[in-house]
Amino acid sequence: MRWTQTFIPTLKEVPADAEIISHQLLLRAGLVRKLTGGLYTFLPMGLRALQKIENIIREEMDRAGGIEVLMPALQPPDIWQRSGRYETAADVLYKVRDRAKKEWVLGPTHEEVITTLAANEINSYRQLPRNFYQIQLKFRDEIRPRFGLMRAKEFIMKDAYSFDVSDEAAMASYQKMYDAYTRIFARCGLKAFPVEADTGVIGGKHSHEFMVPAETGENEVVYCEACGYAANIEKATSGLPRTAAREAGAEVEKFPTPGVLTIEALSRPPYGVAANRQIKTLVYLADSKPMLVLVRGDDQLNETKLMARTGATAIRPADVKNADDLALFAALGAKPGSLGAVHHVPADWKVYADERLRGANDMTTGANEDGFHLRNVSMERDIKVTEWMDLRIVGSGEPCVKCSKPVKIRRAIEVGHVFKLGTKYSEKLGSNFLDENGQQQPCFMGCYGIGVTRTLQAIIEQSHDKDGIIWPAAVAPYQVCITPLNVATDGPIMTLAEKLHEGLSASGVDVLLDDRDDRPGVKFKDADLVGFPVRIALGEKGLAKGIVEIKPRGGELVNVAPEEAVSKVMELLAR
RNA sequence: CGGGGCGUAGCGUAGCCUGGCUAGCGCGCUUGUUUCGGGUACAAGAGGUCGCGAGUUCGAAUCUCGCCGCCCCGACCA
Structure with a gap:
């Protein structure tokens, strides 16, 4: 792809309505533009990064036995009434009316829809276990959208729902997702870690959140460096002793x-x-x-x-x-x-x-x-x-509930959440199966979410410097940016640039060729800002000496002969 | 919804308190010259319902009232 053929509106100055660094960089690097509060248009660089994340998720979900489907975003309210969430989740439900004045809801999540599907289609233990997932838009009437994609009215989520014959089998499904999530975030280049979590309105008992440590995160996590205990502060307990009893006696x-x-x-x-x-x-x-x-x-x-x-x-x-x-x-x-x-x-x-x-x-x-x-x-x-x-908030330095060493507290961004749901939804929506003995049983369910758009921003929040984004290669919109310093179409520089573009593309690398007739400074600044993992600079001086410059984003520049450029880039990307 | 802040050109902003303009500046944009390895320099330009609506006044970006939108803190969560 050529820079002039796509759309990368970079900004030199920080937009006034962006507070946190990742939000600023989303805008400055031309990944997204705001339509209004909580609603964003994805521009090519943002979209490409998003799709890379989605594909990693697909690969790992498929690997873990997930079955991809796509459910309606527009849903009938009666299934929400049946699950009881028409009331309990009323605050986040967007409701719309059709021309006959009938009410519909825009799905904030899909337990009701998938359980209805399972109720109709899954009748036998022979059909279990099953794990359906989708990558789809969710709508939530957020009290306050903020921080760009972090909390939006509309966002992309990967949601998965498992159905099992028993609580033990559901635990195995849960564990599979837990492991898949660990791999997904690692492949996205994100340092995310699981913590014990409260289940909130979704219900259920067993739950972990995947957290990305960040000062700008909306969550607080209690963790123990000694034994690895980690829990959302909403859920965390500590090993503090009870209040010491004193000599009893005196009357009130x-x-x-x-x-x-x-x-x-x-x-x-x-x-x-x-x-x-x-x-x-x-x-x-x-x-x-x-x-x-x-x-x-x-x-x-x-x-x-x-x-x-x-x-x-x-x-x-x-x-x-x-x-x-x-x-x-x-x-x-x-x-x-x-x-x-x-x-x-x-x-x-x-x-x-x-x-x-x-x-x-x-x-x-x-x-x-x-x-x-x-x-x-x-x-x-x-x-x-x-x-x-247990009703108290755990404080920093209190003894760990597991090993008694002092715990610490830090802020984090929640990018994923896995729940064991039990039979709450299957019972209410009639998702039953016949077991080996011909007995009807409710399915044991689990649900598993990843905030895809939020993950994109969390990656930026975690990986940037003063010059811009530093994309992990696996999720970069383009892995390589070729920067010819003279774009005369018949000149030797552009000829070489085209050749490298071709060679890298043939090797399966996503390459962007910055063919803008701009000053080198402008092009270098933009490349750093957008954050391509590798930049290849082609200039007259270098070429005269028979070298091209290869610079990993945030790393050391290396000079190589033009014919070695492709293999050198492949080597850098493989790291 | 409660508390705080803001709305002036595509972006960032000055002016507002203490009404008196032709609304100023930087970036970006257009044209020309220049420069050509880290956001070149010079020149000439285009671009504004000063968020919207009422009101006060001889006169409103500036004062008053109402509305709308955005940002931040809190309750919500992927």
Whole structure:
């Protein structure tokens, strides 16, 4: 391909609406252009890189036994009603109406469609296991699209769905995908690692996310360098001991604390109650039902854990600024800052307490009376805890839950997610099979996603320098850019450039020939910006000495004779 | 949706507070000359409903109100 025959609108300056480096480079290198927030047009360089990623995914999915299909993006709402997600996923569902005013949804994912297919087509254990996948556009009504392709209203996803005869067989399917994902990201030149994950609205129990470490990532990952434990902070636990029990004895005692509304205020003189000797009492609404949530004063509540452990589909903290919630605080008898779980807890409220508080005594907490707190509180003796559960956010440096060495926390971009789904969807949508004994059983399912467009941007986020993108060869839009410094069509330079183009193409290399009649500086800058793995510069001086220059992006320049150029490039690309 | 910021030529921006223009600059673009190994130099040009709509005023890019769009932080997630 010739530069002048394709379309690579590079930008010298950083677009004002791009904040993170990968977003800036997507625009500057001419890979994409924004139509509006969260919607992008892929230009040739972006499209080619995208297709390379897609093909790697196809090869590895096929290798792992996947069967490629293509499902409709436009879907009937009734299958979403049947799965129950018409309500639970309502926030992200785009809904459209046809001319008869009938409603349709634009698929944010395809569990409902594939399970409907399986319900109709898979009837026997002899047809299992099966793993269907597709690479397709997804639509999600994102609360806030951002960072270019990272979070868009419309994005390309590879989604796969496995069907098995048993939980054990499903585990094997899961493992196959886990391994395939590891290979896919490695082949894309991405350093991605699996972490234990929460399952969210998709449901299911067993789940890993594939994370690319990056400061700009939207996730936090807890990891242990010693033993390899890694988990999304939403899911992570640590090996911290429970709060030490002290000499038991004294009765609960109320004492005045005028104006004291925070853990911090109570820890200062004249009270001097250490935060780790306080009980933090939070009022939450889970699917509109009020509850009390107790964590230690120096801990933070992990809302994702609360949601997962309580099985709620929506939770939120009660808020004094919300008129509807005032009755909740009135029921307790106090406002935030003086809340507690010892007295005046309505009988129908559940009280969930963090494990770290189990057995704690000699604690201080709000008295449910404004301006008063209680001391000498014993969790077991004085509070009626409905259920103990792990509810706290893990902090950096806490002992690893597996090996007790201190854990670290870092930010990361989620590029893939694998789930074991169990029979949730198969039961609701009737995906059953007859087993060897002629008994009808629901299929055991798994689902597996890769954000393809996001992966593209994650590669850039992870692989760039001050001059531009540094493409891993496997996903570069073109692997080689030939840069003749004189483009006179009948000159020796252009003649050689054409010859090299031909030779490399014949060897199966994707080559771009920069035939623009521009100054060398312009062409070099653009080649660096777009990030081709190898650049071949052809100039008069070099040619006179019988050499062409081969420069790996970000590497050392080497001079070779023109006839050796093709083999040298092949050698560099093979690395 | 809550909080913050922004909207002036294809891109990046000055001017706005303290109304008074023919709206300025850099990049890019066009033409010519020049240069020719890391975004050449010179000259001449083209290109603007100052986001949209009302209002205040003799006069609005500038002040007021409403709307729209974009970016950032939070809730959502591949």
